[in-house]
Amino acid sequence: METLELTQEEQFQARIDADIRIEPKDWMPDAYRKTLIRQISQHAHSELVGMLPEGNWITRAPSLKRKSILLAKVQDEAGHGLYLYSAAETLGASRDQMLADLHSGKAKYSSIFNYPTLSWADMGCVGWLVDGAAILNQVPLCRTSYGPYARAMVRVCKEESFHQRQGFEIMQTLCEGAPTQKAMAQEALNRWWWPTLMMFGPADADSPNTAQSMNWRIKRFTNDELRQKFVDMMVPQAEFLGLTVPDEKVQWNDTKNGYDFGDVDWEEFWNVVKGNGLCNQERLGARVKAHEEGAWVREAAMAHAEKRKARG
Amino acid sequence: MADSLTTAPIPTETQTQLFHYVVQLADTSLILAHRLSEWCGHGPILEQDLALANIALDFLGEARSYYQYAAELEGQGRTEDDLAYLRSAVEYRNPLLVEQPNGDFAATIVRQFIYDTFHYHLLQQLQAGPDTQLAAIAEKSVKEAAYHLKWSSEWVIRLGDGTEESRRRVEQAIAGLWRYAGELTTPNPTEKELQAAGLVPDYTAMLPQMEAHIARVFAEATLPVPQGVFMQKGGKDGRHTEYLGYLLTELQYMQRTYPGLTW
Numbered sequence: 001m002e003t004l005e006l007t008q009e010e011q012f013q014a015r016i017d018a019d020i021r022i023e024p025k026d027w028m029p030d031a032y033r034k035t036l037i038r039q040i041s042q043h044a045h046s047e048l049v050g051m052l053p054e055g056n057w058i059t060r061a062p063s064l065k066r067k068s069i070l071l072a073k074v075q076d077e078a079g080h081g082l083y084l085y086s087a088a089e090t091l092g093a094s095r096d097q098m099l100a101d102l103h104s105g106k107a108k109y110s111s112i113f114n115y116p117t118l119s120w121a122d123m124g125c126v127g128w129l130v131d132g133a134a135i136l137n138q139v140p141l142c143r144t145s146y147g148p149y150a151r152a153m154v155r156v157c158k159e160e161s162f163h164q165r166q167g168f169e170i171m172q173t174l175c176e177g178a179p180t181q182k183a184m185a186q187e188a189l190n191r192w193w194w195p196t197l198m199m200f201g202p203a204d205a206d207s208p209n210t211a212q213s214m215n216w217r218i219k220r221f222t223n224d225e226l227r228q229k230f231v232d233m234m235v236p237q238a239e240f241l242g243l244t245v246p247d248e249k250v251q252w253n254d255t256k257n258g259y260d261f262g263d264v265d266w267e268e269f270w271n272v273v274k275g276n277g278l279c280n281q282e283r284l285g286a287r288v289k290a291h292e293e294g295a296w297v298r299e300a301a302m303a304h305a306e307k308r309k310a311r312g
Numbered sequence: 313m314a315d316s317l318t319t320a321p322i323p324t325e326t327q328t329q330l331f332h333y334v335v336q337l338a339d340t341s342l343i344l345a346h347r348l349s350e351w352c353g354h355g356p357i358l359e360q361d362l363a364l365a366n367i368a369l370d371f372l373g374e375a376r377s378y379y380q381y382a383a384e385l386e387g388q389g390r391t392e393d394d395l396a397y398l399r400s401a402v403e404y405r406n407p408l409l410v411e412q413p414n415g416d417f418a419a420t421i422v423r424q425f426i427y428d429t430f431h432y433h434l435l436q437q438l439q440a441g442p443d444t445q446l447a448a449i450a451e452k453s454v455k456e457a458a459y460h461l462k463w464s465s466e467w468v469i470r471l472g473d474g475t476e477e478s479r480r481r482v483e484q485a486i487a488g489l490w491r492y493a494g495e496l497t498t499p500n501p502t503e504k505e506l507q508a509a510g511l512v513p514d515y516t517a518m519l520p521q522m523e524a525h526i527a528r529v530f531a532e533a534t535l536p537v538p539q540g541v542f543m544q545k546g547g548k549d550g551r552h553t554e555y556l557g558y559l560l561t562e563l564q565y566m567q568r569t570y571p572g573l574t575w
Contacts, residue, residue, distance in 0.1 A: 051353035051361075058349045062566035062575035063393045064342075064379070067349075068372050074352050075365035082358055120566060120575070170575075178573050286354065294356025296481070297417045300474025307473060 021147040024090040044084035046110035083152040114277030121188035127167015140220040200227040336405035338378035344410040345371035370456040397567035408547040409492035418481035425464040430496040432457040437513030472533025494543025
């Protein structure tokens with residue numbers, strides 16, 4: 001006998017297909033929950049670890065104004081981390097567990113932060129390119145199917161677009177400055193260009209999770225689509241700055257109405273993912289150190305709160 | 313206070329002393345902001361990482377206001393960045409306390425608590441003082457300072473009356489840092505002259521309130537208030553601990569390496 005009743009899973013997919021947001025108390029397939037926890041916590045960890053490469057230049061910023069903007073920016077990243085951990089908590093994940101997974105190496109964070117920041121121009125490149133790539137990845141997430149994540153991303157994206165503008169502005173000031181400053185900008189672009197292209201993840205053919213994530217509308221564009229958008233956006237901006245993108249194969253293609261570009265070094269990408277980037281050990285080490293050295297502080301705060309409660 | 317000064321033009325010698333004093337305030341806020349900003353990304357818990365960065369930003373903003381005013385008082389065309397980036401350690405006028413290294417979280421908290429207690433009471437006086445520029449900066453900053461004092465006081469209490477370890481650490485921090493507290497309220501020649509002119513508050517008048525606050529917080533933290541500590545001084549006259557040179561090397565790196573460029 002045929003039944004008109006939909007299974008829970010079919011009802012769920014029907015809501016997704018109708019672009020109705022899923023909220024914390026709604027039924028959801030386990031795999032959807034797991035995928036989201038993985039993605040949101042990875043994103044939160046990236047904000048946390050992402051504070052380190054830029055934090056590296058706060059004490060050395062070249063003017064008080066730049067110092068103030070940079071410190072505010074890194075502080076924003078801590079704030080993003082907080083929203084995102086909270087969003088993941090609505091799915092039943094605990095912050096302690098998520099942090100434990102980060103510290104043990106089980107959970108990943110964006111590999112871009114495993115590259116070192118070597119000159120002031122890196123603050124420009126991180127804002128302009130890295131935040132630029134992050135925005136392309138993140139704007140579609142403002143419409144992602146899980147409500148708390150989508151709402152957190154609306155706030156994150158607003159701040160990220162400010163960060164990107166200030167990064168571009170650092171680059172512009174360098175490019176309009178003395179020859180040493182322009183050289184500093186070009187040298188930084190040479191180092192950051194390829195790693196930022198890797199930020200969109202492996203090529204579509206090697207990205208097994210993409211199809212399911214697209215189907216659940218957690219993800220709305222494929223990795224390669226976003227990478228192409230990024231190149232199309234950034235090549236003219238580099239030209240505007242008078243800088244050269246370090247890829248001889250970059251060339252406008254009328255037929256596809258976009259730029260052709262060279263092949264990403266996927267061996268480097270997978271190496272950094274596996275922990276072999278120049279700063280993997282330092283970045284994770286710094287997070288573990290902060291957490292371990294902070295243990296007595298967290299214990300003291302809890303002990304004091306309990307003493308107060310006991311006193312009534 | 314000498315209220316007649318509100319309308320009388322400030323003599324040039326006093327103006328020079330005022331410049332030195334405003335630079336002293338600026339240096340103090342900048343150096344403390346620098347130390348606090350070193351925590352960014354390394355705090356014991358994400359919420360406190362945010363709080364530390366927030367406080368650092370407040371001090372940085374306050375430092376910039378003072379430097380801009382100092383540059384104006386001097387009238388030699390120097391900018392806030394010239395004052396911050398192109399003076400050597402012996403020209404810096406911050407008290408010794410704020411240049412002390414972060415140490416562990418307890419040391420950072422104790423350093424902050426000592427300074428916040430002074431800072432909050434100072435700004436309360438300055439906002440009512442005769443110099444309109446200083447009063448305006450103080451009026452804006454005192455709201456932030458009230459929050460800083462609340463934050464550091466609460467942490468002294470938590471650490472003092474927390475666990476055995478936190479108590480040991482906070483006691484150790486007090487033992488190391490209390491000797492820098494006295495300089496804050498001991499006027500140097502510049503401050504003495506400006507106090508006589510009614511432009512800088514009389515610190516002895518601020519002491520009872522400051523001591524009462526310290527006594528209240530320490531009592532709640534179950535910590536004894538240190539007594540009879542030999543007080544170090546000299547920072548406000550350019551005689552610093554060895555820490556400042558390294559701090560400035562880092563802070564001034566770009567401006568010293570690439571002189572005269574715009575960033």
